[in-house]
Amino acid sequence: MAVFKGWMDDSQRGSIWAVGGYVGAEHRWEYFEKHWPLALAKHGVCHFHMREMADPNGCFSKWHPPQDHRQELAEYFGDLAKVITDSCLVGVLSLVRMQDLKRFNTEKGLCLEAYSLAAYGCMLVAVRDNPGWSIELVFDHTDKVASKLAIARDYADSDNYEGPEAFGKITALPLPKSLTAKEIPAIQAADFFAWEFRKNHENVSEWFDLVDRPDDPDEAWEHMQQWSLRKFGSSVPPRRKSANALLDGNEFYPLVWDYKTICEAHELRGGVWQ
Numbered sequence: 001m002a003v004f005k006g007w008m009d010d011s012q013r014g015s016i017w018a019v020g021g022y023v024g025a026e027h028r029w030e031y032f033e034k035h036w037p038l039a040l041a042k043h044g045v046c047h048f049h050m051r052e053m054a055d056p057n058g059c060f061s062k063w064h065p066p067q068d069h070r071q072e073l074a075e076y077f078g079d080l081a082k083v084i085t086d087s088c089l090v091g092v093l094s095l096v097r098m099q100d101l102k103r104f105n106t107e108k109g110l111c112l113e114a115y116s117l118a119a120y121g122c123m124l125v126a127v128r129d130n131p132g133w134s135i136e137l138v139f140d141h142t143d144k145v146a147s148k149l150a151i152a153r154d155y156a157d158s159d160n161y162e163g164p165e166a167f168g169k170i171t172a173l174p175l176p177k178s179l180t181a182k183e184i185p186a187i188q189a190a191d192f193f194a195w196e197f198r199k200n201h202e203n204v205s206e207w208f209d210l211v212d213r214p215d216d217p218d219e220a221w222e223h224m225q226q227w228s229l230r231k232f233g234s235s236v237p238p239r240r241k242s243a244n245a246l247l248d249g250n251e252f253y254p255l256v257w258d259y260k261t262i263c264e265a266h267e268l269r270g271g272v273w274q
Contacts, residue, residue: 003133003135004126004133004134005024005135006122006135006138007138007140007184007186008092008119008122008139008194009140009190009191010115010142012198015098015099016095016201017114017118018195019115020193020197021091021092021137021187021190022189022193023090023091023129023135023137024090029089031086032084032189033185033186036083036185039080039082039083043079045059046182047182048185048191049191050196063076073242077246080189081245084250088251090129090251090252091251092122093253093254094121094124094125095118095197095201095256096115096257097256097257097258097259098114101117101262103259104266115148116148116149117155117262119152120152121255121257122137122172123137123152125255126170127166127167128162128166128253132169134170135170135171136170136173137171137173139173139174140175140181140190141174141177145174146174152172153172154273154274155274156170159269160269160272161265161269161270192246196247197247200239200240200247203238204228208258213260215260
């Protein structure tokens with residue numbers, strides 16, 4: 001039995017593909033699974049799915065048009081985020097900038113897969129945060145998810161920088177076909193996280209395209225602050241209120257696969273991916 005368990009979902013639009021979710025011990029998930037349905041019931045809905053909220057004729061139609069229900073929506077997102085916070089779950093997320101990956105593949109003559117790279121990134125973040133512990137990650141349905149996870153496993157097994165022992169106790173499994181996110185509250189939380197982080201990254205995607213970004217992390221952060229001040233009038237790029245509720249109060253570890261990061265990983269692992 002896995003000591004830690006994680007549930008992952010993905011969010012893709014345009015050239016950004018994010019995969020992420022939450023990892024925690026059994027007692028953390030017991031708390032979460034008790035209180036998540038209570039938070040949903042408080043707001044009169046039976047499940048959470050960010051994409052469905054855009055449908056004015058769906059089960060979230062009572063909150064349309066959204067501009068007329070800002071306070072209700074803020075309370076809804078805030079209550080769900082509080083459940084995650086109180087559960088002490090840890091967010092892991094891996095985001096692939098697909099144009100950067102395409103550039104890398106072209107230059108190196110490789111064909112790394114975007115979803116597989118993102119899933120491998122989730123595995124990488126999870127083992128770094130929980131070294132030596134057994135971890136099971138379950139990924140929600142997506143096209144050919146089993147084969148994509150098999151490729152992600154190849155990326156992990158060939159990671160000679162972290163070492164094979166780092167990934168020896170982690171497994172990555174697809175959600176059984178008989179289940180959907182509607183029956184798995186943990187997948188709903190993963191959907192919330194992956195969606196909001198992907199949307200948040202869209203706000204700063206332009207900065208990642210700049211060729212003069214510094215390589216040093218501290219210098220890069222200062223450079224982003226200056227860029228944000230010019231573009232948005234604040235040193236920190238603005239976020240959606242739902243993102244503030246989720247990202248400000250919770251522990252999470254993101255990994256962004258931009259061109260520089262992919263190249264660095266390629267060098268560290270000696271150019272071997274399988």
